[in-house]
Amino acid sequence: MNLIALSVAIVAGIGFLCALILSLASVFFAVPVDEKAEKIRECLPGANCGACGFSGCDGYAAALSKGETTNTALCVPGGNDASSAIAKITGGEAGSVRPMSAVVLCQGNFHNVEQKLEYDGVETCKMAAQLFGGPKSCSYGCIGFGDCVKACPYNAIFICDGVARINPDSCKACKTCVSVCPKGLIEMIPRDDVKTAVLCKNCDKGAQTRKQCKAGCIGCMKCVKTCEAGAVKVENNKASVDYDKCTGCGKCHEACPVKCIDLLKL
DSSP states (O other), X not given: OOHHHHHHHHHHHHHHHHHHHHHHHHHHTOOXXXXXXXXXXXXXXXOOOOTTSSSHHHHHHHHHHHTSOOOTTOOTTTHHHHHHHHHHHHOSOOOOOOOEEEEEOXXXXXXXXXXXXXXXXXXXXXXXXXXXXXXXXXXXXXXXXXXXXXXXXXXXXXXXXXXXEEOTTTOOOOOHHHHHOTTOOEEEEESSSXXXXXXXXXXXXXXXXXXXXXXXOOXXXXXXXXOTTSOEEEETTEEEEOTTTOOOOOHHHHXXXXXXXXXXXX
16 A cells, blocks of 8 residues: 555544544533523524523523523513513413613703813723713713613614713613613613603702702702602602602602603603
8 A cells, every 4th residue: 555545544534533523422412402492582582681680581591491480571672572472382371561661860961061071081981980970060970971872782872962862762671771871870661651750860969969960850859749649759869750650740840940850751
């Protein structure tokens, strides 16, 4: 046998041996496929936002398949369509998904606040917030560099006059923006009716707040006194609304002297 034929035989033998080893490995180390979980996964939108409380869509699908949860209505981005589709696979009852939308609780635009410093650094809200709370006079308000805009997988957020705003028609309530806002200004509000929201997170006393923002909550309690449903309360110098109690009557909006309470129809 000449040298070329011997070389070919050796290479072919090595290739055959490697193929045999890989074939055996694929059998012995194969991961069982959960077909039920895969079918459930196909019903989910794929946002992997974690709003369901699990590690993304795969985690939620696996939990449903294994019976770790029977709640088919945890995927807010998927809505009732996803809930119904999952129920058909699991054989359970389809839960009802309450429509929600994210809202930025701030009115700190360039008309209501002033710049307290010139920021010359990485233009992200997270970085700017570490320098005296950001460049605006209100250290509680929206910085406006758009961390939430970059994070939103549905292109539902935009910057208007220095403040983030959310298009409720595009928002899927995945909560991704909630987790990236360094000021905690974004909250989820039910879309099933007209609701009032306090568009301010300033916790300073009224006099100090007025110096920082023309539309900041001064904690005057007028909204609390006028709300017949008991949906408004003032804690830590700022008002907040219990959306489950709110009837959308608008009386707190009318009573607010600085108009930081707005009526929202999402």
